[in-house]
Amino acid sequence: MKAICIASLIMLFLSCNTNTANNKSPEDSVVYTTDKISKTRSNINPKPVKTYSETVKSFETTDEFKVSLFETKETFNYLIKINYKNLEAEDTLRVPNFGEIPSVEIIKEDKRPSCIVGFLDKNKQFRESKLIFFEDNKIEVHVLKHYGVFAK
Numbered sequence: 001m002k003a004i005c006i007a008s009l010i011m012l013f014l015s016c017n018t019n020t021a022n023n024k025s026p027e028d029s030v031v032y033t034t035d036k037i038s039k040t041r042s043n044i045n046p047k048p049v050k051t052y053s054e055t056v057k058s059f060e061t062t063d064e065f066k067v068s069l070f071e072t073k074e075t076f077n078y079l080i081k082i083n084y085k086n087l088e089a090e091d092t093l094r095v096p097n098f099g100e101i102p103s104v105e106i107i108k109e110d111k112r113p114s115c116i117v118g119f120l121d122k123n124k125q126f127r128e129s130k131l132i133f134f135e136d137n138k139i140e141v142h143v144l145k146h147y148g149v150f151a152k
Helices: 002-016
Strands: 050-057 062-071 077-084 087-094 104-108 114-120 126-135 138-143
Touching (some): 050 104, 077 138, 104 126
Antiparallel strands (some): 050 062, 104 114, 114 126
16 A cells, blocks of 8 residues: 555656646747836836816816826836816826836726726726725825736
8 A cells, every 4th residue: 555655656746747848739838028128218208198187067166177197217107197176196007017018098987077097908908097086175096906917
């Protein structure tokens, strides 16, 4: 019985160390790297990359809720500038490194005034990151989701 257990352990050990790289399909052999894009920008665009604005009318005033995304020195970080009712706020948006130039987006949210700031992933699907809105006479920024990328 002891000999069978030892033989089984040896077979298990040897099977774990076999090279199966030749048996992989083409999809399995794709290695994802994130070193293609520089972590810093050489040229920073001073104009907003994306801007969202909506006019909010009340019986007293008409105000503009405005959210703009600006490039920073770091390729995967963006500065968020928010303006509404003579209030200003700033925050940052961090985009995961998918191995390509980041693409950021701002979409309308149901609640007024508000918007969702996020980015497009490798499949060009919108990924929400932060909800920006005005409530109780202050600008609020809530993190909706955190994202990360890992290399195989």
